[in-house]
Amino acid sequence: MTDTAAQPSLPTPELRVIARDVHDISRKQMSPNALRVLYRLRAAGFGGYLVGGAVRDLLAGIEPKDFDVATDATPEQVKALFRNCRLIGRRFRLAHVVYGREIIEVATFRANSADDNDDRQTDDGGRLLRDNVYGTIEEDAVRRDFTANALYYAIEDFSVRDYTGGYADVQARLLRLIGEPEARYREDPVRMLRAARLAAKLGFTIEAATAEPIPYLAPLLAEAAPARLFEETLKLFLSGHAVASFELLEKHGLLPALLPETAQALASNKSGALRRMLVQGLRNTDARVAADESVSPAFLYAVLLWPAYCRALAQLQAQGVHAAEAQRRAADRVTLHQVGRTALPRRFSLPMQEIWLLQPRFSLRQRKRVFRLLSHPRFRAAFDFLELRLSASDSHAEDVAFWREAQSHPAEAVAGAEHEAVVEGDDEAQDAPRKKRRRRRRNGSASQAPA
Known part of the structure; x- marks a missing residue:
């Protein structure tokens, strides 16, 4: 196992801002609790974005089930802002802000490289075991799995921030891995199952280069x-x-x-x-x-x-x-x-x-x-x-x-x-003559039962 193993080659992020008058996302479609979290983070001086599946689903015309938030605040800073917050996870440290039955998951931006920090660990095959190295929104975007999941909704101007081409892929209904596919699957083999699940859910096509290594890497599961x-x-x-x-x-x-x-x-x-x-x-x-x-x-x-x-x-x-x-x-x-x-x-x-x-x-x-x-x-x-x-x-x-x-x-x-006699076989059982039962005396001799 290595603590600071080189990460898979990831693309250089290129920001594209999709303005409110271009996309169809409205705050009316969002969880009020997720909006509360976003506004409180911003009021405290932190960046906060609706991210991942919720943004993807809203752009694809699907009602999201969960609303996740990404921020530059550390988990401990998030906890200090919300009394209804608990920190979970060792592999990925996360903050859960709890509103009754709804949980808003808040994740800190992840970095691309670990330097001398031992909070990222991979095994010899490149599988990611632990990743709590924090970074910028640009680094966080390219660390995500699929381009469609690397879209950020900004509460300050209601725009969508796209660093990996995910907006165009959602419009084309295409599921594409960020980075070199084989390295990303080796980093986390369950991504192959996620590719199948998301393609099925969204009705997307798995992009050719993303699909190509799956059959021979499947045994990694x-x-x-x-x-x-x-x-x-x-x-x-x-x-x-x-x-x-x-x-x-x-x-x-x-x-x-x-x-x-x-x-x-x-x-x-x-x-x-x-x-x-x-x-x-x-x-x-x-x-x-x-x-x-x-x-x-x-x-x-x-x-x-x-x-x-x-x-x-x-x-x-x-x-x-x-x-x-x-x-x-x-x-x-x-x-x-x-x-x-x-x-x-x-x-x-x-x-x-x-x-x-x-x-x-x-x-x-x-x-x-x-x-x-x-x-x-x-x-x-x-x-x-x-x-x-x-x-x-x-x-x-x-x-x-x-x-x-x-x-x-x-x-x-x-x-x-x-x-x-209501089911098969009962008529015969009813018509069959009953056998007389014989009693046995205590000494073992048999006697005819009394009439």
Whole structure:
């Protein structure tokens, strides 16, 4: 590890000021709390700018979810200005100004080079481990990842400051890395996933030189922290652009790095049925996000890893492992391997496995089994998953129809049906003659029960 390793070659910043009468951004579109932070910084003699995704999204006609601020004030100076401020982070020191449920993130301008300062650290491969070297707005701009994220809105004259050509790239709907792409990806491999996610979200095209090194650098993602990859996976698939994100992961060779066993299973599934189901699951996820409905990460991962589970299950059954045992072992194997890549918490991995392991029970329709499954806490998620499987094969149509009908009965009717023959197999069970029970005496001899 080196403390003052040379940074990747970065372009020389060239300022372009986009005046208020040229761009479409209005303060009415911004968070009032973000404006409060900007005005207080300016009143205290500091520079303060709305920066990054909020400026990019506003220019692209998208409503921002977060409003971040960049300033020449240090984190400690920001904290001194705001009683509702807390400092976070070791890798990147940040100030969070808290207004109820909204957090305005305030970052100090970063410098390009470390000189003799040990607050920037990289490893031997160029991956950035720590970056708390502060600098100017020009240096901060070229240190950002994509040109579209290096735009600054100035509160004093309502202009947009552009140092890297980001304004033109947003107008052209182009996602371009700042600096030499391979060096920037090696500095932080997760930028490859961010490229796919932002292109999917914004409907941008990844610029050719930015896209070119991704396939052969994708294995570097194995060096990223599994917890960080888990969070990035949720951003990829739970932001309303899951299908587009998945297609870009495939296109740029990132899927094997993020979901290795799923990628192998899809490649070996010649019929394409597993991919159809996975894409339909992501399409449903996008619809739920658009409708402002929640999506459980457990269900998402059940969809993403189902191809891997099916492949592992088939391999175990081909080895002669009993069906029930093969199901459990396949679920454990896939989960264990994926946890090594993305840190999937047990609160999600266990429900995910339950969704898988409940699937064979939908073909069992004896009365007690039906009631037991209907009362299972994971029934609804498992049934939704069964319906999803129809997109891969219509062989489940009869099961889906049966369980859909079973749910249509009122709960009290289902509960009271324990004494009635309401599902398959009960008529035969009712008509069968009952066998007389025999009692055993305490000494072990049997006697006929009294009439």
